[in-house]
Amino acid sequence: xxxxxxxxxxxxxxxxxxxxxxxxxxxxxxxxxxxxxxxxxxxxxxxxxxxxxxxxxxxxxxxxxxxxxxxxxxxxxxxxxxxxxxxxxxxxxxxxxxxxxxxxxxxxxxxxxxxxxxxxxxxxxxxxxxxxxxxxxxxxxxxxxxxxxxxxxxxxxxxxxxxxxxxxxxxxxxxxxxxxxxxxxxxxxxxxxxxxxxxxxxxxxxxxxxxxxxxxxxxxxxxxxxxxxxxxx
Amino acid sequence: xxxxxxxxxxxxxxxxxxxxxxxxxxxxxxxxxxxxxxxxxxxxxxxxxxxxxxxxxxxxxxxxxxxxxxxxxxxxxxxxxxxxxxxxxxxxxxxxxxxxxxxxxxxxxxxxxxxxxxxxxxxxxxxxxxxxxxxxxxxxxxxxxxxxxxxxxxxxxxxxxxxxxxxxxxxxxxxxxxxxxxxxxxxxxxxxxxxxxxxxxxxxxxxxxxxxxxxxxxxxxxxxxxxxxxxxxxxxxxxxxxxxxxxxxxxxxxxxxxxxxxxxxxxxxxxxxxxxxxxxxxxxxxxxxxxxxxxxxxxxxxxxxx
Numbered sequence: 001x002x003x004x005x006x007x008x009x010x011x012x013x014x015x016x017x018x019x020x021x022x023x024x025x026x027x028x029x030x031x032x033x034x035x036x037x038x039x040x041x042x043x044x045x046x047x048x049x050x051x052x053x054x055x056x057x058x059x060x061x062x063x064x065x066x067x068x069x070x071x072x073x074x075x076x077x078x079x080x081x082x083x084x085x086x087x088x089x090x091x092x093x094x095x096x097x098x099x100x101x102x103x104x105x106x107x108x109x110x111x112x113x114x115x116x117x118x119x120x121x122x123x124x125x126x127x128x129x130x131x132x133x134x135x136x137x138x139x140x141x142x143x144x145x146x147x148x149x150x151x152x153x154x155x156x157x158x159x160x161x162x163x164x165x166x167x168x169x170x171x172x173x174x175x176x177x178x179x180x181x182x183x184x185x186x187x188x189x190x191x192x193x194x195x196x197x198x199x200x201x202x203x204x205x206x207x208x209x210x211x212x213x214x215x216x217x218x219x220x221x222x223x224x225x226x227x228x229x230x231x232x233x
Numbered sequence: 234x235x236x237x238x239x240x241x242x243x244x245x246x247x248x249x250x251x252x253x254x255x256x257x258x259x260x261x262x263x264x265x266x267x268x269x270x271x272x273x274x275x276x277x278x279x280x281x282x283x284x285x286x287x288x289x290x291x292x293x294x295x296x297x298x299x300x301x302x303x304x305x306x307x308x309x310x311x312x313x314x315x316x317x318x319x320x321x322x323x324x325x326x327x328x329x330x331x332x333x334x335x336x337x338x339x340x341x342x343x344x345x346x347x348x349x350x351x352x353x354x355x356x357x358x359x360x361x362x363x364x365x366x367x368x369x370x371x372x373x374x375x376x377x378x379x380x381x382x383x384x385x386x387x388x389x390x391x392x393x394x395x396x397x398x399x400x401x402x403x404x405x406x407x408x409x410x411x412x413x414x415x416x417x418x419x420x421x422x423x424x425x426x427x428x429x430x431x432x433x434x435x436x437x438x439x440x441x442x443x444x445x446x447x448x449x450x451x452x453x454x455x456x457x458x459x460x461x462x463x464x465x466x467x468x469x470x471x472x473x474x475x476x477x478x479x480x481x482x483x484x485x486x487x488x489x490x491x492x493x494x495x496x497x498x499x500x501x502x503x504x505x506x507x508x509x510x511x512x513x514x515x516x517x518x519x520x521x522x523x524x525x526x527x528x529x530x531x532x533x534x535x536x537x538x539x
Contacts, residue, residue, distance in 0.1 A: 132236075134455060164448050167410075171452035174411035182411075198445050200409030207411075 014045045015052050019216035022053070025060035026220075026227045033060035036073035041080060050081035054145040055101035057081075059224060061109035062148050075113050078106050087121065094142045096123045097155070101146040108150055128158040136162060137169020141184030144221050147191045149228055160192050167199045174204060179212025183221035190231035205232030236451075239486035241535040247490050248528025249302055251521050252292070254497030255285065256309050261514040262317055275327050276336050281518050282317050283340035286310060287431055288525045290347055294433060295533035314349050321351030328354055332361045333370060335380045342383035355387075368392045374401040375420050378427040386430065399428060404442060410449035415465065418453060422468035425475055432530045435475040447476055458485050463492045464501045467523035474530035479538075481531050489524075499524040 018038050025033035035057055039046040050057045057078070061070060082103065087096045103120045110117075127139060140159065146152040159166065166185055173182035186205045189195040209222040209232070226232045262282055268274040289310040292298045298306060318324060321341065328337040338358050341351065361367055362384075372380070378398050381391050399405045404421040413421070425446075429435050438446070450473055457466045466489055473479045494505045498513075499520040506516045 133451065167448060168452040168455075171411045171413075171449055172456050175413065175452070175456050196448060198407050198410065198448070200411070203409060204411055 009045075011045050011048055011052075014039070014043075014049045016216045018049050018053060018057070019220045022056055022059055023216060023220040023223045026063065026223045034071060034074060036071065036077050039077060041073065041077050046077060047081040047084040050077060050102070051085045051098075054098040054143075055105035055148055055151055056145040056220060056224070057102065058105040058109045059145070059148055059220075062105075062150075063227065070110055072113070075106075075110055078102065078110065082106075082118065093124055093127055094139055096121060097143045097146065097152070101143065101148075101151060104146075104151045105148065125155065125158060128155065128162065133162070133165035133168050134172070136165055137173065137185055138181065140166060140169070140188055141173070141181040144184030144187045144224075147187045147224065147228075156191060159188060160194065163189070163192050163194050164196065166192070167196055170199065170201075170204065174208065177211070179208055179215060179218045180221075182208050183212065183218045183225075186232070187221040187225040187229075190225035190229035195231075202232050236480045237483045238481040238535065238538075239483040239531070241532055243483075243486055243490055244481065244528055244532040244535055245297065246528075247486075247493060248292075248297075248525045248532065249299075250493060250497035251499065251525040251528065252302060252305060252309075252497070254521055255288075255518075255525065256305055257496070258510075258514055258518070259309060259312055261511065261518070262313070264317065264323065272327060272330050275323070276334070279323075279327070279336060279340050281522070282313060283343060284519070284522045286313050286340070286343045286347070288522050288529070289313075290343055291431055291526055291529045293347075295529045297529055297532040297536065310347065314344055318344075321349065321354055325351060325354040325357065328357050328361075332357070333364075333366055335370070335372075335383070338387070339379060339383045342386035346386050359389075362389065362392060373420070374398065374403070374405075375424045375427065378402060378424060382427040382430055399424070399439070399442075404445075407441065407445050410445075410452065413453055415462075418457070418465055419468065422465075422472055425472045429475050431526075432471065432475050435477070438475065443477055446472060447478065450476070451480065451482070454482070454485055458488050461492065461503045462501070463489060463499050464520035464523060467499065467520060467527045470527040471523070471530050474527065474534045479531070479534050481535055486531070489527075493524065497521070 021030070021033070021038035024030040031037070039049055039057070085099065087099050100120045100123045103118060106117045128136070131139065146155060166189055170182060170185040170189060173185060186201060186208060189199070189201055190205070195201050205222050205225055209219060213219040213222065222232055262285060264275065264278045268278050289306045292306050293303070314320065321344070324337040324341050327334065337354060341354060377393070378395075381393065381395050381398055384391050402420065402424045403417055404424040425438065426432070428437050450469060454466060454469045454473065457469065466485070470485070470489065473481065493499050498505065498517045500506065500517060501520050506513055
């Protein structure tokens, strides 16, 4: 993700700024959130950044009683990103799920415009049941943005059956200081109904924020776990 | 998602090779005149001797040794008691010098279970055990469990409550599993060793602890396998073999077996150390003893499951 355009800021910095904006909004801080305010449609890297953030680009709109109405500019930013990066035939499962998540979030959180949103693409889910826990954990952390209210209900149901395996992944990720993976798994575990109490998820999320929260994407997952599922402190 | 279990042949081979190395290097366990100059050095040297005896005992108890291996283990055990400990006199001497040290009792308990006796040592230990000081001795909670287990092995009334001692250990409190570091990991493996009398009675692990270990042990094993910390991985594999439904994870055991040197020694971490024979022995005897222990336990569980 370190690709650069000539003379411009790197994509990673654009993503970091956008993630910070989303996290701030989820905490109820800063100006009223508008996706088009943090990622302008005219900026070259906007679509790539939206692609990486996936559904999280719209996460603040999932908060009830949001302060500002969603404008048409946001719709344009999302449509542009969806058009720029449709998953190809050889796309990874994670890419398809992430793309699907953005479409689901558009359906759920953005007003229906003049033209309908595209239908979510079929995303294969055999890996959810079949992957050994280390691989499963890695993939699930990469689709952490789907841990939003109402999104990917089928995936959430399937993952509930792998709760212990995700808890193992969480333990290993924290031990390895892989904060991004740990935060993503912690966010999913926060959404699942039966995260084991012995895992210490609340103090774990706080620990991850303390140790790895300098990375805005880590901070975003931790804030989302707290804002939407009341886990962590 | 189920885990594939290692074959009994693979599990057994690790222990067979470890035993060969231990037997080939048995002279290195011997205390030297220099060691006898200080009790601290004696205690240091007694630790591997006690662990060696424990291993042989586990091998007999689990009944997984072939006839050749069994004969070799028996000879090694006799050598340990007669030659290395002078029929228990080395332990009695240390006890005389340091009456409140639990070390002679802990080492002796294994030999006692195997039928060896030193009445003088037993009498001296009993006097000290009746002091308040014996129960007031400050030690790590899992070490306290070790002392209580040694008393149990000798058929003595426990000097304090076993269940409460378990509750005071790190593992007994079921803390956040992501906080486990190297030393915590060794604390928890030793809690399981003492709790189960070195794997003899896995059913003594309280249900909540067994559930906790079943859930999180795979994460720790995977992580320390990736770090190639064979000494700790071996201990964690013993813990796995003590659980109600051990995984005996084939993938982990294959990595573990592959780390073993051609001579049968197991390195502590990564690869075998270099240097003179005495130094290498000091560095690898513990992981090699653990390999023998893990192999005996896992082979036994694999065979009973089959």
